[in-house]
Amino acid sequence: MVELLGLLAYAELVSFFRLTSDAELAPSLGDKAELAGIAATEYEHYTRLRDHLVWLGADPEAAMEPFVVPLDTWHEQTQPQGWVESLVKAYVGDGIAGDFYRHLAQVSDTDTQELVHGVLAETGRADFVVRRVRAAIDEDPALAGRLALWARRLVGEALSQAQRVAMERPALARLVSGISESGTGEAGDLAAVGRVFARITDAHTARIEALGLGT
Template structure:
């Protein structure tokens, strides 16, 4: 297939990155559902996993509409996202829930900020894919209940959440620098060069990442954890 006239390279990168992220989220949530200690938890996580699969399909369909092979758009992001998950492998069900809430939350903030600088149709599509599906309420409630039952968990999970944020920001920076067309969106430069990322793009990337921690404290508070 060939790219359609509206298939801006930066937008294709954004959609490919998000599609692979949603696919990975589906598998992780499905695994978490199997480990949930209650039938209610299993059912809720299974429903969240199903929502992520639907989001992945929406993105895949959009890429095909743009004349892009979805797997080709996702391929550049397989290695960096897989590497992040390997470095942040959860050691318990609660750690996995915190990773889902904090890690996916930071990533979602990143995708929204990039999409807001793309065309309106892409921004609306990304916002719809990232719309909350009850995940935040379920995860924050489950972690809060566990911490209330065993307050000793709070410190360990808070440290885990801080590590996740640091790893997520570091990996996102690597992705943006490695994909100059994606970084160019942040600099609002649709004509960004296909070669090395411009200094202006790097400055925009750095400013954007610094702002991603704004909502981190709110997420920790929702889980009953401290910053």
Template structure:
């Protein structure tokens, strides 16, 4: 999913991406994380669509879910072309992603929409930053995931309508958004550290440089989130 702010993201490396085995491991992790994220998004959207207040909303979430699954299949095809089993690539990320979703169960349909709006956009920002200095083919693939439809814009429009219809939602959704961004940033940092996710893209400097890159990326993810909340008229 996209949010329209990818150009604001920092580059995560100052030189060409590393070649060879380390780079292949990085790509396997990157695609594995994206694939499982897309599969999880498909499952959540499909499941939550049944709580939609109108048939139009239900159809809209269903259409977005189909896009997520198409992206999942596309990434799995790329992993297979690399000679990697997609399930094996996704498996390391399954426990932490599932735990994240268990910790952030929406209380109703509106919180569900906000969760899609916030967490999927942060994931997009994270992967776009990681892909910004990769080989052209990989970067093109990841950027292409957001080229078809703009789910972030659709969710933004629907959330604005909901807030206009019931202003009492504002304080609850603002609080929920703050909780979601905290959990999502913790999750992104955990992935980056546990899987040495950005290590293959940082040119030398060891752990200190990697830590600085993670902090810089986290700060930019937070800024982008604040912009998205401002578009809803909510305080991040």
């Protein structure tokens, strides 16, 4: 549970930094304010996770540390080129991550489930991003193809880093696969993890269609 909460806490903290930076790319004051508000919500989520880790007797910084490299690597490898790409990343990339965290929560204790689902609750980001991306495509239809490729790249990089985390953190791999401490072992765990990632990839299609990008 500490590893799961540490992973999610660092993800929320990085999301706060990224959305704050993305707000600088926004074309209008209204858009800047909208993203700033979403970023503030992400930071509030981080503080809830941090405080819960402290309540559990864990050191939040130590709990987050193992996930700094994989999450920072994903962000470094998926630097958006402009405002619209940053919106697609916020929507698609974070959606994939949210699916992953929700799956972990399903096989966690009740308190952890409630905390994770509360942190991942809708922040208004989806509606905002869909409106802005669809408007950009209406203005320049040629964007659709480029953004569809960008979305696929985001998913590929996200799953690559998620697999890396699962391989490096056996306890999380067991949690992902729903296998207990007396489960089938590493090979079985990783096979089950692969099936979970396949289901997460399938859910990606709905997000792409909501953005008007096709598949």
